Structures are given as structure tokens and as C-alpha cells.
Amino acid sequence: MMLVYYLSMNIFAGDDFERIKELYFIERDRIKAVELNKKKAPEEERLQFKLHDRLKKSLLEIEFNTYCNDSDFENPDEIDFLEIAEKFHCDYDPDTNTYNRVKRGLLLFFFEKLEDMLESNDHAEGVIDTVLEKMTRINMFVSQQRNLVSDRTRLKEENQKLLRKIKKLNRDISALTLPPPKKKTPDRQEREINELKKKNYYLQSKIESLENRVAELEDEKKANKEIKENITINHENPVGEGLELQDFFSIVISGGHWNSRTREEVLEEFPHNEFIFVPADRTIRNIDTIENADLVIFDTSSHSHGYYYLVKKKASKLLHIAKSSPTEVKALFNKPTVKREKGTAQFY
Structure with a gap:
């Protein structure tokens, strides 16, 4: 018992004991500082998002991390964060710079990429429409050239x-x-x-x-080769008194784009007349028909200026329309017609 008493009274006393206590408190403070620094690590270290596959170490990965770090915004005051919140149906907290506790840079990144994607999609659709239109015209031209070559070969034989x-x-x-x-x-x-x-x-x-x-x-x-869409002809229709439908029987519509439905509507509107539809590319081979018609309607929606002067020279009476529409044809005459039995039509 005496030995225990001696040790208890002397082992925790003196200069050595004071040095041990000092080292203990220093180590404790160091450990606390390390833990605090981990919690207060730099934003860029806590927000280093890693992308995978082809996007790894790419410019997109760098841009993504830039957006996630608010301090890298070039002009954050010019960004309407509330408008973005309305688009995504979420709440924006300006104090913490978050959307529903999500960093605002993350949502802004996806918002701007979505806008870029939609713009690219609209541009791509426009390019596709243009390509399809050009392909349709090319196919029509190839078909016409094949017919001409076939006719020429037959005539040579x-x-x-x-x-x-x-x-x-x-x-x-x-x-x-x-x-x-x-x-x-x-x-x-x-x-x-x-x-x-x-x-x-x-x-x-x-x-x-x-x-x-x-x-x-x-x-x-x-x-x-000179046939174009919507050519301009500096000439007005001589619509006036005496220009009535019953004055004419045989009517040629030259040019335009007329299908079976629009031709049917024309016949229903004008039951007492014969209509002959001559496509622009067959003008020369049907010039006698044009010359013998009581009236020629020149459709500028698809024609050429060269054919215009030829038709004008041959036609006894000439009117103009700018669209392949039964309404355009009906508007040429003073009095509307009464719908009865359909007239007759030919398509060359």
C-alpha cells in the first residue's frame, strides 16, 4: 500500500508530467483541425465530377465542373435563375444558391445544354426537309429526261x-x-x-x-431546264365585263402542279366546259392544243418565261394564275357558276 501511495503522489507530478499534458493538448487540437478542414475543403475538390468512357477528361467534363462551381460564372448577375426555376417547376434559394437543395450550376448546365440540343434539332429538321425537297425535284427531272431519251430513241429508229x-x-x-x-x-x-x-x-x-x-x-x-417555281409575269388579267365563263368551251390550263383532287374540283365548279391540263414540260408537244383552245390559263406556280412568250403568241385568249387552285381559276370570271354535272377534262 505504501508503494502504491508513493507512485500516485509522484508519477503525475514534476516537469515530465507537465510536458506530457502539453503534448496531449497539442495533438488533440491538431486532430480537431484536420477534421474541420475536411468539412471545409475547397469547393472545386468536393465538386470534381468524373465522366466516363469518351467523355472522360473531355472539354464537356471540364465545362460540367465549371458550371458546378458557382465562382466560375462569367456574369452570374445576368442569369435569370428564377426563370429557370419556373421552367423546371422547382424552387430557387438565393441564400444558398440552390434549386431544391441542388447546386444551381448543375441545373443551369443541363438547362443550357437542353436549349442547345433543341436548337440543333430544329436546324437538323430544316436540313432534312430541304434535302427531301431537292431529292423529289431531282427524281422528277430524271424521270422526265428518261421519257425524252426514250422518245428520241424511238423516233430515230x-x-x-x-x-x-x-x-x-x-x-x-x-x-x-x-x-x-x-x-x-x-x-x-x-x-x-x-x-x-x-x-x-x-x-x-x-x-x-x-x-x-x-x-x-x-x-x-x-x-x-428553265422551268422554275413561282415565276413572275408582269401582266394583269383583263378581267372585266364580257369575260364570262359561258363565252368559252375549251379551256387549257398550262403549267402548275395539278393532282386528281384539284382537277376534280375544277370540273365540279365548271360543269359546262372542257378542261385540258398541260404540264409545263409538255408545252411544246401540245402547242396545237393550246393554239386551238378558246382560253388558256397560264399557271406561274411552275413554268418558265420562255414558255410564257410561246403560249402568249399562240393562245387566242390568255389569263394568269399564281397558284394551282380551283379557287384561283374561279376568281378569274365575273359570275360564279352553278354546280351541276361535272365537265370533261384531259391531262397530258
Whole structure:
């Protein structure tokens, strides 16, 4: 007992004991400081978000962490954080700079990326629409060119056949003139020669007609390259007294884009007239029809200026519309028509 008493009275006394106490309190304060520093770590260390795969260490990862750190905003006063809160149906706390306890930079990042994505999507849709429209026009042009090539090939073949026939007939004529004259009456021989001359004349006329046709198709091919949408014609329709529908029977609509439904509506509006729809690219081959019509309506929604002057020269009466619409056609005349049985229509 005496030994225990001695130790208790002397072991916790003196300079050594005071040094031990000092070291204890220093270590305790150091541990508290470390724990406090962990809680107060820099914002950029606590908000280092790591993206994966292709986005790892990318510019997007850097930008994402920049948004998550409020101190890196260039002009935070110019950002309408309340407007963003309304868009996402959440509450904004300006004291803590959070949306429903979520850092405002995180929501702002996704908001601006969503705006960029929507803008890119709108641009992409516009590009797709433009590409589809161009492809449709290209397909139409290719189809028209195929038809022209087919017609030209057929006409060339017919022309070659006729040339071969003419050569044969010329040989026959030569054979008739070279041999010694047979015992034929002058009248019979003269008749045979006249018949051969008639056949030769007919074939020559046919060849000239085919050559003219080939030339017309060549001209048509060149003119069709000038067909455009919504061309401008400096001419007003001479609508006035005396311009009534019953004055006309045969009406040609030249150009435009007319489908079966709009053609049907025109026939219902004008039951007592014959309508002939001639597409712009077939103007030359139907110029006789245009010339013989009582009235020609020139549709500028799809046509060319070159065809306009040709139609104007051939048509006995000429009106204009700017849209392939039955309403546009009806507006050309003074008096509305009464709907009865449908009229007749042709489409070339």
C-alpha cells in the first residue's frame, strides 16, 4: 500500500508530467483541425465530377465542373435563375444558391445544354426537309429526261426505217428506168411513175415531219431546264365585263402542279366546259392544243418565261394564275357558276 501511495503522489507530478499534458493538448487540437478542414475543403475538390468512357477528361467534363462551381460564372448577375426555376417547376434559394437543395450550376448546365440540343434539332429538321425537297425535284427531272431519251430513241429508229424504205424505193425507181422499156402503154407507165412519185413524196414528208419532231423535242429539252417555281409575269388579267365563263368551251390550263383532287374540283365548279391540263414540260408537244383552245390559263406556280412568250403568241385568249387552285381559276370570271354535272377534262 505504501508503494502504491508513493507512485500516485509522484508519477503525475514534476516537469515530465507537465510536458506530457502539453503534448496531449497539442495533438488533440491538431486532430480537431484536420477534421474541420475536411468539412471545409475547397469547393472545386468536393465538386470534381468524373465522366466516363469518351467523355472522360473531355472539354464537356471540364465545362460540367465549371458550371458546378458557382465562382466560375462569367456574369452570374445576368442569369435569370428564377426563370429557370419556373421552367423546371422547382424552387430557387438565393441564400444558398440552390434549386431544391441542388447546386444551381448543375441545373443551369443541363438547362443550357437542353436549349442547345433543341436548337440543333430544329436546324437538323430544316436540313432534312430541304434535302427531301431537292431529292423529289431531282427524281422528277430524271424521270422526265428518261421519257425524252426514250422518245428520241424511238423516233430515230422510225427515221432509220423510213430511210431504208426510201433507199429501196429509189432502187426500184432506178430499176424501172434503166431496163429497156417493156411493152406498156404510155398511160400505164405514166401512172406507175406517178404512184412511185407520190410514195416518195409521202416518205419525204414523213421524214421532214419526224426531223421537225426531233428538233422540237430538243428545243423542249432545253426549255424544260428553265422551268422554275413561282415565276413572275408582269401582266394583269383583263378581267372585266364580257369575260364570262359561258363565252368559252375549251379551256387549257398550262403549267402548275395539278393532282386528281384539284382537277376534280375544277370540273365540279365548271360543269359546262372542257378542261385540258398541260404540264409545263409538255408545252411544246401540245402547242396545237393550246393554239386551238378558246382560253388558256397560264399557271406561274411552275413554268418558265420562255414558255410564257410561246403560249402568249399562240393562245387566242390568255389569263394568269399564281397558284394551282380551283379557287384561283374561279376568281378569274365575273359570275360564279352553278354546280351541276361535272365537265370533261384531259391531262397530258
